Amino acid sequence: MQSSYNITTSPASQHPIIDKEQPVNSETVCDSTPVKNNEPNREDLSCPQVPWVGSNGLDDTNREMEHEYITGFKLLIVMLAVTLVCFIMMLDMSIIVTAIPQITSDFHSLSDVGWYGSVYLLTNCTLQPLAGKVYSNFNTKYIFLIFLGVFELGSILCGAAQSSNMLIVGRAVAGLGGSGLANGALTVISASVPIYKRPAMMGVMMSVSQLGIVCGPLIGGALTQFASWRWCFYINLPIGGLSLIFLLLIKVPNSRSTAASISTLKMVSRKLDLIGFTLFAPFAIMLLLALEWGGSEYAWSSATVIGLFCGSGGALTVFAAWEYYVGDEAMIPFSMVKKRIVWSSCLVLAFASASMFILTYYLPIYFQAVKGVSPTLSGVYLLPGILPQMITAYISGVLVGKTGYYLPWIVTSTILMAIASGLLSTLALDTPTAKWVGYQILIGVGRGSGMQMPIIAIQNVLPAVQIPIGMSVVVFSQTLGGAVFLTVTQLIFNRSLISGLNQFAPTVDPQIVLSAGVTAIRKLVKIDEVPGVLKAFSWAINKDFYLAAGVSVVAFVLSWGMGWQSIKMKKVVGPGA
Template sequence: MEKRESSETEVAIGSDTNEPHYKPINKSIKEPSYATKDDQGSTTGDSSNLQPTHTNASEDGWEYVTGTKLYLVIGMVTLACFIMLLDTSIVATAIPSITSDFHSLGDVGWYGSSYLICSCALQPLSGKIYSRFSSKWVFMFFLFVFELGSMITALATSSNMLIVGRAVAGMGGSGLVNGALTIIAACVPLHKRAAYLGFMMSFGQIGILVGPLIGGALTQYTTWRWCFWINLPAGGVTALILFFIHIPSRIEKIPFRNNIKATLVSLDLPGFFLFAPTAIMLLFALQWGGIKYAWGSATIIGLFCGSAGNFAVFLAWEYKKGDDAMIPFSMIKIRIVWCSCFIMLFFFGTQIITSYYLALYFQAVRGVTPTLSGVYLLPTILSQMLLAIISGVLVGRLGYYMPWAIASAVLSAIGSGLLSTYTPTTSTGTWIGFQIIGAVGRGCGMQMPVIAVQNATPSKQTSIAMSIVAFCQTLGGAMFLSFAQTGFNTGLKDALHQYAPEVSSQAVAAAGATGFRHIIPEASVPGVIHAYSQAINHVFYIAAGAAAASFFASWGIGWKSIKKAKTVKPEA
């Protein structure tokens, strides 16, 4: 056996995978110790076919954050993700007041899309930036940009100024989720990471659930501007605490001032300028299709064709750049990576549809206030958070994440299917139980794609991998919200013809989910309620379909263990 330079040779065992990992090109960047398996399964010291031996800090030499500092880091990046995801949904209930102040009904679509488009377009570039500079300072920079956008929005004196503020906030938000994932990866060993990621992702995504509720309360009792002011104190506390905590670095960075040209080249800016319009045209098509323009209109078809054509050019450029590309092909072709991306896309599609349309069910069909609908969502919120933490702890102890991803898809699909059976008279025990089934599924699987990708890529590529996963999450939300909106609009119109033919569907749509009771005859209200219920049920079919799609993708993340490798001393 080939000996290492140390005086006492140790051989890592416990790796159970033959899947090739992404091979780093830059040999100057330090990587963890690697071991490989020969054809008989024994472990050798050969450094070809790199396989990481995931060990703890004392064994692998990496520096990790522990104790109170670790809890502060986890808490602060979680808080940043919470306010970012809160910002994506809180604007929904503030829009009516905003349009009244600025007389800008025609700009409604831009209030959400400007944020989403900027966030989605910048995410791959943000991952490349994290791979070159200190994760802590890059995270704080994106947090500053996000807070600046929130302040511009809160101070807006016109609709155009508000749209600019939302766009700036989207630019900042593009680097927060993947930054949080990168920081946690740097602070926590892989075999302990699942529990912390589960807490961060579950608590952060509660922001999507409670956004419309908080927005409604702030708009009702204060002003819509507080929907954006509340981001500032949370961001300030996060930045202040992170400033005084050292975050370990996993990559060797070239100082920007010493080699500006090399740094700019490494960011693959041409790739970004090709990717951004690709994403923007796709998102515009999804945002406008079936709402502002018909799906078969020249505008929507042109946007889809333009996005596809530009994407082909982008792929050609990335292929030419090789491993220096913004999205390296050698990473994307790894089965674990692209399967994890699909899981995240479909998972977040299910999550965001459930979040939006459960609240709509309680307010439109059951006729409760926004605050009370938030109480009715507690079974989803608490179950999802609890299972995310429990599954994370168990993955760390048992080692395998694929069974959790599969179980998550199955339970999410079943839960979404059961939600589609809600009626205006569904009993309390039934709607609580059905919520819990789906929430348990989503809770036990939300962090598994992230763990899978981090287990399949070397430390220096973690930030790029996380940016791809975060992009798929954002894209999945945009796609499935668009599908759900189209399905809901079509379903409501058809159901109104069936249950309340005497009511104008345009008038009901214009009045909104909570206002239709005040503009139609009392005798027609039950029919409209049944129409809303049926339309929402059809939307949950889409959520169930997305969860079913994630089931098939889950089998591709591999039967791999993240338990720390054992070390044995070979016989003399």
């Protein structure tokens, strides 16, 4: 094998020196001209933005920050704070579902129902890439607290709303704040601990935050019934306030070694790529509106929906051209997203998250509609999938930290998710408890073993200064994947339910069932028609779970692009990796 040497950095001179005592594999060093006289070749641009790798396996930026990593009780408090924030953010997305009927009664605003959820998603997705750019240029902790403050302000506006329009404004403000919370939490963790500790911590954080989706309808139903729907929003205040206090009391390292100094409006525009943001926003808004309105407000073949899709495609084309032109100052640098590991990881998480959202949203429908249990009990029935996910997320994270390799875990994860989704597609009226519990345990183990791995892969391949941007891109991919496939799933469900009703309950009007809601169907049809209606529901849900299995298979195929790399020895790779 060709001899090669480890390149380290002298703390005094910040010039690389050659350590001949610790050879490394020549394949880990990018192509460049040899180092002469202990000086790097500064003119070689074949590996832009790639840090020098030290003998301890850490890049130069991480070695500078290593002394700032927090441990012990301080780390526990920071983890608790960001996990609670992610929990209430996910809770806020689902808690409103059970409160909407009472809200529409109070405000006489049935026509505004769609906006209560969509306006949050619109502002949230639109600002996510810009949030990453902000994190990469300013103090990590204080930017996170600002986003949290905006989210809390939106919750206050929603809770105190005196009209439907005020509630919509509050949801929009909450979405703006939420756009920087998930990616901010990942950035805070990446700045607080070395990379080999991140898989376990991020896995636990993601698993606990997912409880927010599950608990949302339960908590929302209880608060609406026994207190007021306004507490569905006020509940965010004490939890978010506690997290804010925790973070104010502890020094959180920055995601970069030095904070940027942006003193002029012109420099702000250049550093944050505000032009790029103004081009990205129309793309995100038009795409999400098309998904929201298609099949509900307007037909999919209508000029409005087709126009929105075409407009979003045009805006995306212009945005991509601008980002390529701007280069490394872009909101989403082309040099970053063209790395195979980055785009593969984003796509894997988008498809894996789509599978997760499909099952999370439609398993409760199966339990409530087909099994006839209450919303509260349906939430309890989801625990067999959540608890194994939390346990497996921690175990897999620890093992990745010890072995260094994340690829086996994400491959195994997507395989288990595909198998479990396929098994769940066999659920019927008479499926015994042991089966649906076992299937959920399998899906929980699958999620827990790999959902955090795409994030770790991106953090491993990017320099520290680009990690906040990378986290925003991957969170946007996750959100967009969920939004797109939930829309597709709803379309499949509606059409399959109508087809199933025509087949199993031909005397029942499908429109009555579609407009009745999940819990009211037994009251609206004759007793002898109930079995056929329930069979139609089960049949339609099975079709959705076919889609969950399919996107899991796609995630499995894409996961191989994440690369066989170790987080214990960060390799120096070219820009195309």
